[in-house]
Amino acid sequence: MTSPTPLIGVSTSMLKIKELINHVAQTCLNILITGETGVGKEVVAQTLYAESNRSKNNFVKINCAVLPETLLESELYGYEKGAFTGAHKKRYGKFLTADKGVLFLDEIGDMPLSLQSKMLHVLQSGEFSPLGSDQDFKTDVWVIAATNQCLEEKIKNKTFREDLFYRLNIIKIDIPPLRERPEDIPALVEYYFKRYLSQHPKAHAEKPDSQTMARLCSYDWPGNVRQLQNCIKKLMVLNSWDKIFEELPDEASTPETLPSEYTSQAKLAGSATHSPDYLFDSESGNLRMRSISEFVDLSTSSEKLFEDISLKKIKKRASDRAEKDAIVFVLEKVGWNRSKAAKILKVSYKTLLYKMSEFNVNPPVS
Ligand SMILES: Nc1ncnc2c1ncn2[C@@H]1O[C@H](COP(=O)(O)OP(=O)(O)OP(=O)(O)O)[C@@H](O)[C@H]1O
Structure with a gap:
């Protein structure tokens, strides 16, 4: 059974x-x-x-x-x-x-x-x-x-x-309907992605990145969870989110309606989504869930999810992510000059080297 x-x-x-x-x-x-x-x-x-x-x-x-x-x-x-x-x-x-x-x-x-x-x-x-x-x-x-x-x-x-x-x-x-609770989409995607991937171990499907997730969250889903579930099932065969978006009926929006951080990729791919303002309002649950989903596995259901959420763990993962991004950003700006970067970041040279090795940050190979 x-x-x-x-x-x-x-x-x-x-x-x-x-x-x-x-x-x-x-x-x-x-x-x-x-x-x-x-x-x-x-x-x-x-x-x-x-x-x-x-x-x-x-x-x-x-x-x-x-x-x-x-x-x-x-x-x-x-x-x-x-x-x-x-x-x-x-x-x-x-x-x-x-x-x-x-x-x-x-x-x-x-x-x-x-x-x-x-x-x-x-x-x-x-x-x-x-x-x-x-x-x-x-x-x-x-x-x-x-x-x-x-x-x-x-x-x-x-x-x-x-x-x-x-x-x-x-x-x-x-x-x-799912369109009224887009905060559930990342969790549903995670769950069904894992479930179908385990049934299709040879599939080369990629987990949705943040742009893809934004598009999934802003689509209307007239067939609700069943339609979303079928898309992920199809992804295991097509191996391409772009193809999934192309096949979604009732393409309602243009990439222009996505916030600027998402538009470049959406423009390239052609968007099958529309994005009501509330989705990207910083008050909205959707944006909040999307950012939490970067640190917590939302596909776990109810009780297990609450067991897994730990503020301490989330804080550590979020701060590591932010520190790494800041280090790479500054290093790129100063042409990978580490003493200059350490000065700008207001840490000692030794600390910077330590952090670079912790986060596996390496200068580009020329
Ligand atoms: N909250 C959810 N979590 C996990 N899976 C879900 C959820 N909601 C729906 N699904 C999945 O979506 C599909 C449709 O769900 P279900 O059959 O329960 O919908 P329904 O409202 O009874 O539909 P219908 O009115 O067409 O009978 C099922 O495969 C189900 O497992």
Whole structure:
């Protein structure tokens, strides 16, 4: 069995979701997860299950959008032998296989009205009868439902029952689209880059540099995390970030909209990104996360990430980086004259030599 995908995310909204998961996982109150396609509704459902005391029992998923009405009903509740043409033997439904575990009702907004009243009855009483049976079965399932549709709108149009909505929606978890939490992008990229690289050890894919990351962070991601994940998968074959950007649909921006530090490379490569101002506002989480990601492995999920973050370590790495950059900058300005550089940097000649060797700074070979 493959291990479940960890819920990656360091944005404020994802941290709030993780906290909520922590609070509700033990309560088994019905949960409705909403959000656009690919935002991670199933990952959130799996995380709830993993953190609950039902994790030893089954996690059973059913997609209400893909099955025709009669099939969906028999999948949910099971049937007796002879219940309908083709029912050659008795079959248990998902409500029984998920007993004491979790039943994940994906795309609940697509459940036909005719099945909604039966669903409401089971949720209220915990009882149901399979098709063709007059026997009632008791079941104890934790129902987690998900949808990318606006159920309130469907209630107005009379295509979704209001009473069922309130039954399912005891706790609501709304996952924002990726474009509203670009701070999560570096962490997701790190995680999937490592994961796919380990599956394609011969790939020559390069980790994104800061310009590439800026472009990734400023793209809209209409397909959300799934689209980002697929890009990284593709990178393992194409081995070129430029090709990935070229293939991104809806190129929204021009390199001119990127901050000057990024424009030269973006101009060369041609940009597939747009960059709303807030992304590069020094107050923004995005910029902050990008700079933290230089010193901390953000691909580790939640608890592990917090264990790994140490101010002392970050301070040392950041100050080493800054010192090295300053030394190289000054040395280049003074034509690699070390006594002049030591004077400008206000350190002794010996200290400068020591630092140059520590940071492996060497004059260019002419
Ligand atoms: N926060 C996250 N951390 C790690 N992986 C994620 C995260 N969010 C989404 N993914 C990955 O993105 C892909 C899509 O996620 P998921 O299937 O959970 O989305 P969804 O919202 O249920 O989509 P849909 O509405 O289309 O069913 C999955 O492969 C999932 O592993």
